[in-house]
Amino acid sequence: MAQPRSPSLRDLEYHGAFIDRHIGPNDAEIGAMLNVLGHDSLDAMTDAIVPASIRSPKALALPAAMTEVEALARIRAIADKNQVFRNFIGQGYYGTHTPNVILRNVLENPAWYTAYTPYQAEISQGRMEALINFQTMVADLTGMDISNASLLDEATAAAEAMALARRSAKAKSKVFFVSSGVHPQTIEVLRTRADGIGIEVVVGDDADAAGTDCFGVLLQYPNTFGQVNDYKALADAVHARGGLVSVATDLLALTVIASPGSWGADIVVGNSQRFGVPFGFGGPHAAYMACRDAYKRSMPGRLIGVSVDVEGKPAYRLTLQTREQHIRREKATSNICTAQVLLAVMASMYAVYHGPEGLERIARRTHRLAAILAASLRHAGATVGPDFFDTLHVVGIDAPAVHAAAAKASINLRTIDASSVGISLDETSTREDVIALAALFNAHITDIDALDGKIADALPAGLLRDTPYLQHPVFNTHHSEHELLRYLRGLADKDLALDRTMIPLGSCTMKLNATAEMIPVTWPEFANIHPLAPANQATGYKQLIDELEAMLVECTGYDSVSLQPNSGAQGEYAGLLAIREYHRSRGEGHRDVCLIPESAHGTNPASAQMCGMEVVVTRCDANGNVDVADIRAKAEKYSQRLAALMITYPSTHGVFEEDVVEICDVVHQHGGQVYTDGANMNALVGVARPGKWGSDVSHLNLHKTFCIPHGGGGPGVGPCAVKSHLAPFLPRAFGEEGKGGMVSAASFGSASILPISWMYITLMGTSGLRKATQVALLNANYIAKRLEAHYDTLYTGRNGLVAHECILDLRPLKDATGIGAEDVAKRLIDFGFHAPTLSFPVAGTLMVEPTESESQHELDRFIDAMIQIRDEIRAVEEGKLDREDNPLKHAPHTATQVTASEWKHAYPRELAAFPLESLRQQKYWSPVARVDNVYGDKNVFCSCVPLEAFKGEIEAFSEPNVA
Template sequence: MNMNDTRFPATLSQLEQRDDFIGRHVGPDEAETRAMLHALGLDSLDQLIDRVIPASILSPSPLALPEGCSEAEALVRLRGIAGKNRVFRSFIGTGYHDCHTPAVVLRNVLENPAWYTAYTPYQPEISQGRLEALLNFQTMITDLTGMEIANASLLDEATAAAEAMSFCQRLSKSGAKAFLVSHDCHPQTIEVVRTRAEPLGIEVIVGDPATELAAHECFGVLLQYPASTGELVDYAGIVDAAHAKQALVVVAADLLALTLLKPPGEFGADVAIGTTQRFGIPLGYGGPHAAYFATRDAHKRVMPGRIVGVSIDSHGNKAYRLAMQTREQHIRREKATSNICTAQVLLAVMASLYACYHGPQGLATIARRVHRLTAVLSDGLRELDVRVLNPSFFDTLAVGVADAATVHAAARRRGTNLRELDSQTVGISLDETSTRADVEALWAVFAQHAAVPAHLPDFDAVEARTPEMLPAAQVRTSAFLTHPVFSAHRSETKMLRYLRTLADKDLALDRTMIPLGSCTMKLNATTEMIPVTWREFGGIHPFAPAEQAQGYAQLTAELERMLCACTGYDAVSLQPNAGSQGEYAGLLAIRAWHASRGEAHRDVCLIPSSAHGTNPATAQMAGMRVVVVACDDQGNVDVADLKAKAAQHADQLAAIMITYPSTHGVFETAIREITEIVHAYGGQVYIDGANMNAMVGLCAPGKFGGDVSHLNLHKTFCIPHGGGGPGVGPIGVKAHLAPFLPGHGTTGLKGIGAVSAAPWGSASILPITWTYITLMGRDGLRHASVMAILNANYIARRLEAHYPVLYRGETGLVAHECILDLRPLKDSTGISVDDVAKRLIDFGFHAPTMSFPVPGTLMIEPTESESKAELDRFCDAMIAIREEIAKVASGEFDAKDNPLVNAPHTAEAIAGEWAHPYSREEAVYPLASLRENKYWSPVGRVDNVYGDRNLVCACPPMSAYES
C-alpha cells in the first residue's frame, strides 16, 4: 500500500469517513458524475442546481440534521431505541392479534427484495408472479366470506369500513342520508367512519342495530362479526330488516373465525370487509396490514381498489392482469367515491401464502384451538366466580370485575395486557400464539380479585368438561379454500419452490432499473429493511399502554423532527398509511382550520389540469368543489387563469392542490407567485409531495408558500413499494394547521379525528425511513436530490436526439424526471407507447410511466440510486427501439409484423414455429449484452380488452396443478 496515495487515507478519521452510506445509496461515482456533467455542458453539480431550481426558492443553508453515519452505527442506535419497547403478551384484540409468520414466508417474501422492491403490477407481463399471489388472495377472501368477488386488498379494516360506507351510499336506492354502525364495532372503526362521513354530509348513527333500524332511515348498516366484545350475534334477521328498508349491509368479519362460522355471504350481507393481519402478519404497533373488501359480482365496477383478473396473452395462453384498470376510482376524478390508488400488496401476498402454507384444514385447526382455549378460559373464570358477560364467543371474552384498573395493574405485573372496556369490564382475546400457560396466567390474575379466594382451576379437568361454545345455527357447513393451490404446497420444499417460481416471473429492483416517472423506484437498502422484523417493533399491539412503547415514542418523535427539517414545516403526523390518506388528511386539516375561523363556507379547491387523479378525488371526499386551473403549453400552471379563478371564487376559496416539481417534471418559476395569489384570496396551499425526491436539501415546500404537504415515504424516503404497497403518507403542516392534524381516541389527540385504524398508521415500517435519513444525514440527503436531477437530465440529453423531450424548464433542463413524446411516431408509423413499453421487456426493463400526465408519452424517473452504466443500458435500449421504429417507417420491418408490435417475446414463442419476417435473434437479443443476462417474459402481450369483457377473478385453473 502506498500511504502517499490519497486513495488510501492515513488517518483514522479519514478511514472512518470512507465507511459512510452515501456512496452505497447514490449510484454514480465521481468519474461517472463528471462524465454526465460533461454531457450536459456543465462544470459542476452546483451549476446544474442553479439552472434547474428557481433562485427564489433555493435553500442557502443545510438541513437542520446531523451528519450521516455508518450502517453499523445506525443499527446500534436503532437497536437501542427498539430496546425501550417492552413486548408484553397482549390479549387486547379489537382486530389485532399476535400470530406466527411461517418462516419460509418471512425469509423468502417479507425479507426478499424480489418481492418487496417490485412495483404495482400495471405492466402485467412482468408481474405474473405477484398477480398470481394476489389472485390467490382474492380467492381466499371470497371463499372465507362467501362473497362473489374481492379486491386485491385495501389499507386497514377501519378505512375499508369507510370505503364500504361510500360504496353503500353510491349503490343504495333508499335516498337516506344516514349510515348505521353497530355499537359492537371496533372503536377505531367507528372513529374512522365518522371522520370520513362528516365532510360528505353523512349522518353516522351508532347503536344497537336491532332497535335503531326501526327508528331511522339509512342507506347502509355496518356490523361486526364476531362483535368487538366477543359475542356471536345471529345477524340474519337484521340483514333482512335492513334490506326491507333498501339499506345495504356491511359485515366486518374476522377471517380466522370464518373458518368455523357461517360466512357473511350466506346470511345475506352485501359487503364483507376486514383485516388479514392475523394471517401471518406481525402486529407492528398497528401496521402495515392488508385489509380486504368483498361484495357481490353485480357491484364490481363500484368497488374501491384493484381487482386481479384472468385474461389471455397474444398466444392464447392464460395470463393475469389488473382487471378493469380504467375502473380505478381516481380515474373518475372529482366524481370519485374513493381516492385509493394503492393497496397493501406485500402483506396481502403474505396472507395468501399463510393460507397456502396451512391449507383449509390447518386454518380450521388453528381456529378450533384458539376457540377451545377461550372456552377453557371462560369455564375456569366461572369456576373462580368471575362474571363472563358473553354467553357465546369465538376468541374474545368480556369479563365483569369490581375494579378494572386493579385487574389491569395485576395483569401488567405479569407482563400481560388486557383490553380496557370500562371501569368494571375488561376484555380478553386469545390468538394463534396463546398457550395453556397463558390461560393459567390469566386465571391467576383474576383469582387475586375473585369474590371468594380459591385455588386455580385444574386445566385438564376444566378442558375435559368444557363443551364447544359456538351456537349451532352459526356453525359453518360450507367448504372453503378448495382450490389445489391451498393444499399443493404444504411441505416447505414445495412452498420454497413455489415462491421461487412466482418471483422468477417478475421484474423488480433486484434485477433492473424501474424508470417510472413520479414513482421514485429507488434503492431500499438492506440495512434499512432489517429492523422491520425485529420483535421489539413487530410484537407490540397498537393499543398497548404508552409506557410499553417508549421506543416507538422516541422513534416517531425523532422521525417527525427529521421530516420537519426536510420539508420546512412545523409539525408532522405519521398516521396516514398511504399517500391517498395523506392527501385526505391534509385537506381535512385545511377544512377544519377554515371552520375554526368562522369560514366553513370555503369549499372551492383549485386543481391544475395536469394533476394526478387522486387530487380531485380527495377534494371531493373532503367535501370540496373542484375548479380546474389551466396549464400552458409548457405544462406550467397558467398564472393568469389561476388569478381569474381565485378572484372568481374569492369568498369560497379553500385551497389549491399543486404538485411540485410539477407533474411534467419541471420546477415552475412562478411557484411563489402561485402561493401568494392563493393566500391573498384567503386560501391555503396544499403541495403534493409526490416529487419530494427532487427537493430534499435543496428547497422546502414549507418555506416557499406551502401550508401542508403529504409525503410518500414509499417514494422519497425509501420504504419499498412491495408490489403496490405498503406505503406511508404522513403530512407536514405549518404551525397554524398543527391543531388540526389527525387525532385518535386511544391517544387523546383531538384534531380532525382518525384517518387510519392505528394511531401511528403503519408504524412498523417507519424504522426504514428513520434509518435512511440517519444514514444519509444532511449532506447525503441533499446529494441524493442533486443526483436524482443529474440522472434525469443525463437521460433526457442522451435521448433527445431520438425522442422529443416534451417539457423543460426555462434553462432547457428538467427536474428529476422527463417526458418523452411518442405521439409523432404513432402518427407516422403506427407504433404506440404500448409497443415501446412491451418491447422494453425484451431488453429486460420495466417500462416508464405510460400516458401520464400526457397520453402517448413516457415519463422517466431514474432516481439517484442508478449508476451511469445502468442509465446507459436503459438509453441504449431506448435508442435501439427507436432504430427499430425507423425500420418500420422505412418499410424494412413490416408495419403489422415487427419486433415492437409482437413484444414481448416468450421462450415458448421462440422455440416454436417461426413465421415472422424478422429473425429470432432480432426478437430476443436486440443488444449483444442481453446474451449474458436475459429476462424472459413468462407470457406474451396480455389482452386487456378480452380481460375486461371476460372478467374472471379466481385462482388459476385446476389444470395448472394437474401432474
Template sequence: MLMPSVKPLDQLENASEFIARHIGISETDEAHMLSVIGEASRRALIDSIVPRSIARSQGMQLPPAVTEAAALAELKALAQKNQLLKSFIGQGYYGTHTPGVILRNILENPAWYTAYTPYQAEISQGRMEALVNFQTMVTDLTGMAIANASMLDEATAAAEAMTLAMRTVKSKSRVFVVSRACHPQTIEVIQTRAKPLGIEVVVPQSADQWNAALQSEHFAALAQYPNSTGLVEDLSAYAAHSHAQSAAFIVAADLLALTLLKAPGEMGADIVVGTTQRFGMPMGAGGPHAAYMACRDDYKRSLPGRLVGVSVDVHGNPAYRLALQTREQHIRREKATSNICTAQVLPAVVASMYAVYHGPQGLKRIAQRVAAYTAVLAQGLQGMGYTLRKDTAFDTLWVLAKDATASLMQRARDAGMNLRQACDQSITISLDETTTRDDIAALWRVFAAEGQALPSFDGFEKGIEPLIPAELRRTSDFMTHPVFNSHHSETGMLRYIRALSDKDLALDRSMIPLGSCTMKLNATSEMIPITWPEFAHVHPFAPADQLQGYQQLDEELRAWLCQATGYAGISLQPNAGSQGEYAGLLAIQGYHASRGESHRNICLIPSSAHGTNPASAQMVGLQVVVTKCDENGNVDMADLKAKCEQHSANLAAAMITYPSTHGVFETTVKELCALVHQHGGRVYVDGANMNALVGVAAPGEFGGDVSHLNLHKTFCIPHGGGGPGVGPVCVVQDLVPFLPGHATGGTKGGVGAVSAAPLGNAAVLPISWMYIRMMGADGLKHATEAAILSANYISKRLADHYPTLYASANGHVAHECILDLRQLKETSGVMAEDVAKRLMDYGFHAPTLSFPVVNTLMVEPTESETLEELDRFIDAMIAIRNEIRLIESGTWPQSDNPLKNAPHTAASVLKTEWTHPYPRETAVAAAGRAVNTKFWPSVGRVDNVYGDRNLFCSCVPISELA
C-alpha cells in the first residue's frame, strides 16, 4: 500500500482556494484556449495585448488572499464594531421587517440578484411584472398618473424632479423654492445639483417667507409630506400658489403615511418623489433603497429613469417591456436631460413584493399601528409636562426639550436609543413598523424626571385617535388590483415569486455574455454579510462613534481600490456609475474654479464613448465637443489635437473609456493624456472597463486624473436586474479636496453631497470587501487575465462565422469583442436583433445589441465562466450561423425562419397546426445537450412600436388579460 506523499503545510491550508472557485478556467483549460488563440502562455497573451507603455511597474499592495471562512470571520469582527442602538432618528430612514419569504426568495436568491437590466423583454417578464407592480403601487398611493420603475434615493429623486420641472413648465424663472422642513440631506443634494446648472435654490426660513416665495416668480417648489419634523399639513394652497406662477409643485412623500393621508395628487402635486425603504428594505446605513418618482400624465415623456410598460407579443398576448426606450439617456448623449441609466431594481422588487404580501389592508394596518403608537407617545409626554411643537403627526413628534435637550439625547443613547436633535432646544422622535410597547415605555423613562410616575398603556387599550387632521385623512382607495389582494399566505407568496423568477433568465441559469456591462459572479460568501444585523440595521445618521465598523470598511475598501486604480483618493458616496461620473466632473470643475479658471467649460468626448459620459458632462454645465475615431475604433489623435488647440483656453476635460468601448487597448493613451494636460485640461478615464485593467494597468498611473468604478462590474456587487449599483469616484492627489462631501453626515468640504447618505449604498460594500479580501493582488490580476483570455478565445473560435469588428494589430481584443453581423442583412435579411432573440431559444441571454456599432453584438465573458460554458455559447452561435446559411441558400425564406420567429414559446410550438418550413425541434433548439438545459421564454417577440404608441405602465386590468 502506497503512503500518501507529505505536502507542505501552506499547501494544505490553501488560503487561495477561493480564487480557483471564482475563476472558472483550470490550468488544462487555459492551455487549450491558448493553443486555439496561438499564444504560448497567459503572460505572453497579456504582453501582446496590453501596451507595455502602460503596464504596471509594481504590483498592488493588498492583504494576501484568505479563505472564505477566514474572510467572513474577519468581516464579522469588523461588523461588530458597529453599535446597534434602537433608531428613532427618522429623517427618511426607518426600521422595517423584511418578510422571511421575501428575504429568502428574492433578496438572497440569485435568480433575482444576478439578473440583468431587462433590455431583452422576452426573458425578463418576471422582474418587469414586479416593477409594474411597483409603478402601480406608487401611482395608487401618490394619486398620480404615472410612475417610473425606481430612482436611486429620495434626495437624488428630488433633484431629478427639479430638473424635470425646469424643462417642462412654462415659467422661465431659475428659482427653485425648497421648504426648510424637507429632509436636510435632500436640501443638500439639491443644492449640489442646482449650482452648475445656474439654478437658484431658495430655502425660506419661516412660514411667512415660504408663502411669500411661493407667490413670487419660481419654476418649481418642493415640500415634504409629512415634513421632516413630523408636521402633517394640507398642501393644496401651496400648490395653487405655484400654479399661479406657472410653476410645478413637487412633494416628497412617505409612502407608508399615504395609506392614511390624503394623496399628494389630490392636493395639486405635479411631481411626487420619495423612498420605498420602509417597505421591507433594511436601513443599511443609507442604501440601497428604491426611490420613486410619479408625475402628471403630461410630464410622462420627460420622466427620467426607466419605465416598464405593457405591449403585446407576436402572438397577440400582453407582454411587458421597457417603455420609451429611445429616451434612455445614454442614447440621447449630450442632449440627455439626465444621466440616470440604472435604477434600484432589486430593492424596488422587494418593496413591490412587500406591498403584494401585505396588501392594502395590511399596509394600512401597519400604518395605523405606527400612528396609534405616535399618539400614545405624544399623550404620555404631554402628561409628563412636555410641549409638542406641532399638534399633527403621523410617525414623528417634535418635542420642545429646552435646556434638557443635550442631556435627554445622552440619556437615550445610554438606554440604547438614538433620537434626533432637531435644533438646540428640540428633539424629534420617529416611530416605525418595528416599534413596540416596550419601546414606548423606554422612551417615557428617558423623558421622565427623577421619581416621576410613568404613563400607562391601560387607558389606550380601547384605541386612541391618531394625530392626523380629519380633513387630511385618506378616503380614496388604493392598490385595488387583484395582484395586491391575492398572495397573502406564505404559500401563495412563495409560488408567486417562483412563478415570476421562472420567466427570467439570470446568471443562475446560464452565461450572460454582455459586453460593456459585465455580469460578474456574485459569490455566495460575498453576499452573506449584507443581511447581518450589524450592517443591515444601522441608521446612516447615527452618531459616528456607533459606525466604527462601517468607517473601517470604508477606509479599507477605499485603500484597496486606490491600489487597484493607482489613484490617491476615493469617495464611495455615489450610488451608481452615472453618479460617479457626475461627481468626478464636479471635482474637475471645482479644481478649475479654485484656480480662477471657471471659464473652462469644454469637454472633449470621443464618438465611441459610453453615452452617460456626454450626459454627465451636460448635467454639470459643460459643453460637449465630440472628437472622431479612426476606422479601427481608436481615438483619432489628429482630430483630438486639433480640438485641444482650438479650445485650449477653455478646455476643462477630456473623457475617454479605457480599454475603449470598442474592446481594444489603444496604444496612444499616454500621449492622449499628456496632450490634454498640455492644454490645461484634466483626463477622465471611464472605469466601466476597469475589469480589464486590475493588476495589469492603472489609470491613475498612465495619465488619468479621475475615474469612476462600476462595482457591479469589476468588484462583484450584483446587478440585480438593473441595480443596486455603486460608482466610487477616484482622483489624483490634487483633486482629493474636491471629492464629494456630506455636511448632513458630518463631512464638510468637497463639492457637496451627491447622494442622500454619506456612504451611498453602504450595505452592499461588504460584497466588494469580501471579493478583494479573498482574491488578493494575485487573484485579482489572474481574474483580469482570465477575462481577456476568454474574450480572445471566443473571438478566435467565431472568426470564421462572425468576424470581430475591432482588434489590435495582432488580431487580439481586450476583455470583449464586437461581432460584426452587418453583412448578414444583405445576404439573408437577418439582423443582430434576430440573433439576439434566437439565442434565447438556445438558453442564453443576448450579448449587448447594436452598441457601440449598429447591427453588431458585443460579447464579454467573465473570468468565472468555465470552458464548457464558453464552448456551449460558441456552439450556439455557430449553430445559429448555420441556420443563417440555410436562409442564404434559400432553404428557408427570409420572412419565415427560426431567427425571424424567435424566441419560440412552448405554446407556439405545441399548436396542432405547424405551418413553418422548419421542424418544431429546430424551432426550440432542442438538439443535443440543449435538451437538458432548455429554457422556455414565456412570451414571443415583443412589439416595441405598439408599446410606445400605447403607453400603459401600471398593472393590466383582468379584463384586458382575459
C-alpha cells in the first residue's frame, strides 16, 4: 500500500504564516459559509459582488507574506537605523518616563487599545471614568471650568480654539492675533486652517496684541523660548475690545505657575505628551481644550459627562453629542471625529499615579535643574533669558559650534539661529545631563549640590501657583503600583473590547490588532525619537515611512501618499485642501462647490466647509445608491464652480454601486475632482483600487483597514493618497517648502504607530491582503443570509449581495411592537456583544460589519443572539411579553438587578440574565443599567464624581448646568 504523500516544505511554511492567525475562519469554515451563500469559492463570490468595471485585473505588486518572526526581524533591522540621542529640543515635545505599570497595563493591554469610541455608554464605563479623570486633570491645572476628552495634537487644538473664538467673540474683526512666542509648528497649522474660511492670521510680538483689532489672540505660556510672561493686562485689553484670549500651555508647568484661568484666559489648549507618553517621532499624543463655562456648548471634540442610569445611580456617557461638530454636516465648524483616547488615558493615569504632590515634585526638580544650568551658563558668559520653567533661550554664542559639540556627545539642542540655541529639560534629565550640557558652553560644574544651594528659582514671583489642584480622591489614592494595577483592572473589567467579543460596528472595521504588529511601537528606537531630531538620526523612520507609503500606493492605485494627517477626518481635510490648491494653481480658484450624497458620513460636508467650499447635497435612489442622474444634473448646474465630488465606496449603505466609473467621468467632464472616502477600504484591498477607476484622491483609515487599534476612540491615522497631479499639494513637512499647508504639528503625524500597519501589510503579503478582503465580504454576507428569515437587510447590491457590511432594518418591528434599534443594541449587551452601528446611515437600523478576523463560531454566536432577540420581539408581537415590560425595553440587566431580593418585572430573571444557555458558562455583566441621556444633557457635569454620589446621593452633582 502506497504511503500517503508528506506535505511539502512550502505547504508547511505557508501554514506557519500569519495569514491564518489574522483571518478568523479556517478553510473548512470558509467552505461551509460559502455553501450557505451558494458559491464554490471566494473568487466566485467576489466576482458576484464586485462590479467587473472596477475589479483589479492582477494581484498587488507586494512581497509574499512573512511569518511573525521574519517580519519582526526585518523591522528590528529598520529600527536599529535610528539613533536615540539625548533630546533637549523641546518646542512642545519633552522626555518623560512612562510608569511601567501604565506601559504594560494600558499601552500594551488589548483591553484598553482594542476598545471602540464610547458611543454605547453602558459597556464603556471604565474608559469613560479614565477620561473623566483626564478632563478633571486638565480643568484643574488650567483653571478652566470644563475640558474635553482630548484632541489630536496641540497645533490642531489651537486651530480649533481659533475657530471657537471666531464664533464666540463679540468682536467682529476677521483677524486672529498669534504671539510670535507660539511654537512655530502651531503657527503653520493655524495658517492652513485660516486660509479659505475668512480668517487673517497676524503674527507679532506680545506688545502688539493689545493694539490690534482682532477677535482673539493666541499666547504660549510658557512661550516657545521658555519665558513665563504675565499676560493679565493683555487679557484685560483683549476683553475690553470684545475679543477672546486663547492660551497654549504646558500641564507640568501649571503645577508651579499660575493657571491661565486665574489671569483671564478664555480657552486653553495644549498637549499632555509629557505626562507619560513617549516622543514617538511626533505622535500620537493627547491634546486638550478647556474653556470657560459660557463656551462649553460650542467646544469641539468629545466630552464625557455624568448622568444616571434607570436606577438613579451615577453613569458616564458622551454628553452634548452635537459637540462632535461633524454631526451638523455642512453647518459644522469642525470635522473632528477621532480623539486620542488611549493617550489621554495614559496621561490621566500618570496624574493618578503621581498625584498632585508627585507632579509638583517632578516639576520642581525639572525647574531646579534648569535653574542650575542657567546659572552655570551665565557664569561662562552666555546670556540666558529670565523667568523660565524648564526651557533656556541661550543667546550670544556660536550656535553651530555648540551644535557640533552636542552632536559628538549624542545630544540634541534646539536650533534657533546662528547665535542662539534652546535647551529644554524634563523629567528624564539628570545631574549628569546638566554637567554635560554646561560643558558644551565651556562651563564646568564641579558640585551641583553646592550650586543648587546658591541659586534661586527662576519662576516669576507674581506668577507662582497659589490654587490647589487634583484634590479628588482618585488622584490621591492609587500611588502604589499594586493600587494602580487594581484600579486599571477594575476599569477594564467594566468595558467590552475586542479582547472579549466581536465589535460588529458598520463603517468602523474593528478587526484583529495582532500582538506582533503592536510590539515595535514601544521599542526605544521608535518611541524615543524627537520629531525635530536631525534627519540623519531617523533614517530607520524614513525607510519605514517610505516603504509604507509605497505599500499604500500599491493598495490604492494612487501615485503619492502623505502620512501627516493623524485622523481620518484630517485626511479628508488634507485631500480637499489638495483639490482646492490644485484648482487655484490653474487659475480656477473660483471652483468652490462640493457635491456630497445625502448618505455620506458627516465628516465629508464638515471637511468641505472647513476648506471654504459650498456643499451641494445629491440624492440617493430607493435602493440607497447614489442617484447618477442627480449628480449629472448638479454637475451641469454648477459646472463653472464644481470643485469636487465626495463619495464613499463601497457606499455608506454597504453595497458596491455599479456606476462609479460613470460618476467619475461626469465630474471630470465638468472640471471637478473625485474624492473617494476610504472608510470602506477594507472591502477593496487586493480586489479593486480607486486610483485606477477614476478617483483622484482618498483618505485611508489605518485604524480601520490597516489594523491600528481604535484605542477607545483614538489614536487614528488618516493618510491622504492622491494621483500625481495633486501630489504637489499634499501637506508639507515642517520647515520644508511646498504648496500644501501643514495639517498636523508633526511632519509624519502619529509616526510611532505606523509600524503597526507596516507589520500588517508585511505579514499578510499580496495573497493574504486579498483573502482578508474576500473573507470580510464573506462574513458580512453570511450574517445577512443567516438572518434574512428574521430581519430585513435594507440594501443589497448585485446578485442580492452586500459588501463588507449589512444594514438590518428594525423600523418595521418598531412600528409593530414599539421595540426599536436602540432596544436591540442594549439587549445585545446582555449577550456580551457591543452593538452594531446604531441608526447610521439610516435612523432605526443597525449596520453590521463583522470583519475578516471573526471566526464562524463568533459569527454564529452573534447570529444566535440576534435570533433570540427576534424571538423576544415576536413574543411581544404575540402578546406573550408585555409591550413595555419586556427584556428589550429594560436591557441591559445588571447583576445587582437580577440578584436583588425583589424582581419587579413580568418576565423571568433567567430570561433577563441568561437568554442563551451558553451565557451560563461565560457572562459579561454591564456595570450600569440603561443610561438616561436626556438627564445628562440637562444636567451637564463633566468632572470627577464626588464619592458620596456612589452612596446614592446623586443630588451632590446634579445641579442644572454645573460644569
